[in-house]
Amino acid sequence: MPFQPQEVDKNAVATIRMLAADVAAKAKSGHPGAPMGLAPLAHLLWSRFLLCDPKDSHWLNRDRFVLSNGHACILQYTMLYLLGYKVTLDDLKQFRQLNSLTPGHPEANHTDGVEVTTGPLGQGFANSVGLAIAAKNAAAEFNRDGFELFNNYTYVFLGDGCMQEGVACEAASLAGHLRLNNLIAFYDDNKISIDGDVSCSFTEDVTARFKAYEWNVITVGDGDKDFNDIYDAIVKAKECKDKPTLISIRTTIGFGSLHQGTHSTHGSPLKEDDIRQLKEKFGFNPDDKFIVPQEVIEAYKGYAKRGSDAHAEWNKLYAAYGEKYPKEKAELERRAAQKLPEGWEKCLPSFTPEDKPAASRKLSEGVLTKLSAELPELLGGSADLTGSNLTRWSDATDFQPPATHLGDWSGRYIRYGVREHAMGAIMNGLHAYGLHIPTGGTFLNFVSYALGAVRLSALSQFRVIWVATHDSIGLGEDGPTHQPIETAAALRSLPNLAFWRPADGNEVSAAYKVAIESLKTPSVLALTRQNLPQLEGSSIEKAALGGYVVIEESNADVTLVSTGSEVAICRDAIKLLKEKGIKARLVSLPCFHVFDKQSLDYRLKVLPDGHPILSVEAYSTYGWGRYAHVHHGINRFGVSAPYDDAYKFFDMTDSAIADKAVNVVNHFKKLGTSLESPLGLEAKFLAAN
């Protein structure tokens, strides 16, 4: 039976279009054009297909919706309002105002019903690939015969901007490979971007490209008015059993506006007379604002009920599942609540100086192997550097379509391909599904390729863990193109991100411990290619504070503060200093973010007043001014050479560091001033004010 649109459908679409115009006009800011063009699609999707329960936006098996063209968020907020989420008409009137529920781009953990933070183009599309992977994986793990707990779809809207971004291209290629038929993407083919007509820069055949990615591609010729065609396209997309679907839908940006089809409707409110004629055109009173006809309100109550009924049905299924599979249900509930298994952290290995030296990437492999058994929610992967990152535990199954015979949907190791940016954004989607802890490997230097996604992990408060190996000039021969110098500063300056650079096995365990316990903070673990000794004086507990004293010394002449592979070199430097009669303390500072959260008292015990503090790190010294008076680092690009030659070249040796420390001690003794810890200088001010 073909779909029969009703009169209310037309009204609802007109309502959404008018609201888009009114909301932007009241805010004097925003993007009305795409919401007006996408109103028919949004209405049909949310009213007839998307299964969600507005009264419980966290229902486990809800369909996920992602607005990758996040600037069109008036549309998303409007749908959330119409369906009865915790978004009101008043919230729409507060669009883009300070601390409103309706910010300029959708933010997860901020607005009810928003799954992921979007706006930076292409990210949402890649997030949706993560959401679809997580759904496949959850189904494989938890579904049982007769109990299809997980079978939700992920729907994503994207525009021309997203289509052009590399992160979306990467994600699309991977989604095609993975045959994610639970993913349905709608490409808003409105031919307009900020520079005007896309013909000035974007003339490729998008549908042919997606066919090349092995997607199922459907075209809707008139997304403005042909409701039947839109409806049928979604039905067909849901029928596809072995591919993700792209529905390319031709729309008119700003549909109804006097300037429809032009970029003038894209990024700024319509003029008042334009809005008036729009309302008249749709048969409404042009004097009224924020019009929502009663019949539309009623219709949306019905659509919401469709979702809540489905949820109620599912709840029954879930209860029965719990009777037959109590262990599985308990496990599922644990994971949905983001609770960690009791005593999980006991699996973390600890080390003594007698244990043999090891690369911290190797130590990380040991931890991941333990964690893979202890934490079924761990979902690993690498951007085609598995053998270098050592991110795959030995008995892992790959996450692959079963037909490939390379793995199956229950697999917990993802082969991301050489796609760092998509990996970062997909991990955000994996987290957002709510049941996984994603980890992803690449070289630290190439986390930079993914910074757009890392930033959104931090902003969204998503627990995503990067296993970033080859963390310095210590990678040696690959040379300056691969040796990070500035990456640590970029990540340390990012709010709500924990950048860890562990110095030995205990510190690696501590980094994982804190990363996993930090439910709302992403972490990047910088790990070495080269071997490191196990330090005397390190422990998981101490390292978990972000910074601690490795070697204490009363009446010290100098403190060396360092991270990662340079800590052991400083330890050796201190032995040389001792021979010269200089008393030096050693501090390891594996994570600034965590250390900064400790009490001032503790921090000043670690980095006290009274003597010079010398920082030692094989990175740019930028940012060390907060902790040390003088800095030993690398304020240039690296070199291609065997790693010990590179270390020597940059004076990152015990003797060079000892020499520098001697100079520092002599210099400040000569000055005779009583030195205050740089840390204390500001911190004491902040504590007092």
Next chain:
Amino acid sequence: MPFQPQEVDKNAVATIRMLAADVAAKAKSGHPGAPMGLAPLAHLLWSRFLLCDPKDSHWLNRDRFVLSNGHACILQYTMLYLLGYKVTLDDLKQFRQLNSLTPGHPEANHTDGVEVTTGPLGQGFANSVGLAIAAKNAAAEFNRDGFELFNNYTYVFLGDGCMQEGVACEAASLAGHLRLNNLIAFYDDNKISIDGDVSCSFTEDVTARFKAYEWNVITVGDGDKDFNDIYDAIVKAKECKDKPTLISIRTTIGFGSLHQGTHSTHGSPLKEDDIRQLKEKFGFNPDDKFIVPQEVIEAYKGYAKRGSDAHAEWNKLYAAYGEKYPKEKAELERRAAQKLPEGWEKCLPSFTPEDKPAASRKLSEGVLTKLSAELPELLGGSADLTGSNLTRWSDATDFQPPATHLGDWSGRYIRYGVREHAMGAIMNGLHAYGLHIPTGGTFLNFVSYALGAVRLSALSQFRVIWVATHDSIGLGEDGPTHQPIETAAALRSLPNLAFWRPADGNEVSAAYKVAIESLKTPSVLALTRQNLPQLEGSSIEKAALGGYVVIEESNADVTLVSTGSEVAICRDAIKLLKEKGIKARLVSLPCFHVFDKQSLDYRLKVLPDGHPILSVEAYSTYGWGRYAHVHHGINRFGVSAPYDDAYKFFDMTDSAIADKAVNVVNHFKKLGTSLESPLGLEAKFLAAN
């Protein structure tokens, strides 16, 4: 007449393959597999097609070669050696050793004949699009009837890794749009990446994808042995008049090795017995190392002569051109020498406090308009934010294929589309061609999308200029997804990159002045969306020092040091402080990189000892410890709100800053210690040691 490969061709290819094995084995590191697989292609390309003069690697019309899969650089170094560039057999023996001419990945400005720095995957491919654009543009500008000065091709090799990277996808789409038929890309379809067979993550139809991008696509089925097919493919590619060409060439990684076709030949040397059997297989003595048969040496002399003859012919043409078009030739030589026109800087506008307030993006537009007339080498563009970045001067012509009727090849404004990362890498290619100063616009926050390319600008010493508008919470309503917090720290910590955040019109002019005069340093100019007053006390000359005193005050109680839009707010705060009887100095620090290069004496005059220094900037305070004692910044993500509300919310107002300054003054007075400038503390040590 079909191509007839000769015996020496076979020998040359075997030689290249054996050298690849020997070079990696001696270095005990490196990637022999791809060079062995690509040897036939490289040999045929360099011997029969690529026009270059090994004795003058800077010949203006040389064909450009880019190795996007830079890890295969043994191949590039080998070709440079065989042809007689300044790379010797001894240099090959020093592969990946400290300070050798043959680092682990190819570096521009380091090894003779290397055009661009590659290795981070996908970059080189995007660079090649820039090289091809520059060639089209140079031809349109300088060629005359009968004087085809510029008609070179750009040849680029890329592997599966490059193919998967988003930056390459973006660049491919743009190259197709631009119909760059002077670009010929060779895709090394060897089916192997680090995780093993690409079937684990990369199963798309690459050739169909490139057809969708509107590329000319040619397939070579047996790139290991079918020399004729390779030859014919290149001939056909060069015949294509309106599209870039992708030649997809099936090769066997590590061809000849016992492990050929597997990833074990990818990233580490072959074992000794494997190399022995390889040499035997090719009919050489397995005891010999670094074998280069005399006939191969002789043949390559001939190939080199082919290039130098072409260069000699071109020189004649160029001389005749100079007689007929002396002005054009002089201009071309000026640009090739990277000389700026005499007195160009006089076009930079200067301002007085009477001039009206303006957004620094608007001031930048004014400068770019002047520069576009003064500097024909300026090649502008934006990643689809032209109207927001204000990067296009009013009489600009777009760089477009003439058939589109949207511009022509002489156009100096590039519509990059929503492709920030490709824009960054393409700008590197534009610079590398040697005749242009590329500028590219996007929001500062989205420079992060392109950090992989920005880093390579800095490492390569390429003068690339980013026009990064919407530089802070001052962009307002778009909210935290678009408001940079950490971006400045990421860029300031990058070696050899100048990050500018100008405070007014004079500082905008200064930023452009220094950026353009810094021949070996890329710059990022962070510019506001909101209006800024023209400051009393600013000047182009002072701002060009990177930091200077805006308001001096003897016996000051406090110095406020700030950048960009916060400088004027600090100025107002100082007025409030004066009313409270507190004497405050004001320092503007638009560019740390340039300021740090000034004499210690000057820097200590700007940021002196003796009183507290308070930094004020609407960014993460990370990194300010070098310049100030206490920091007023934003160590969290921003907010979606009208910009003045956002500034109030974050206490970025004159009164809030004045209050903080009062607290700072009182706090440190109470302590009674004589404060040293944080800058001085380390700088004096460095000066003395």
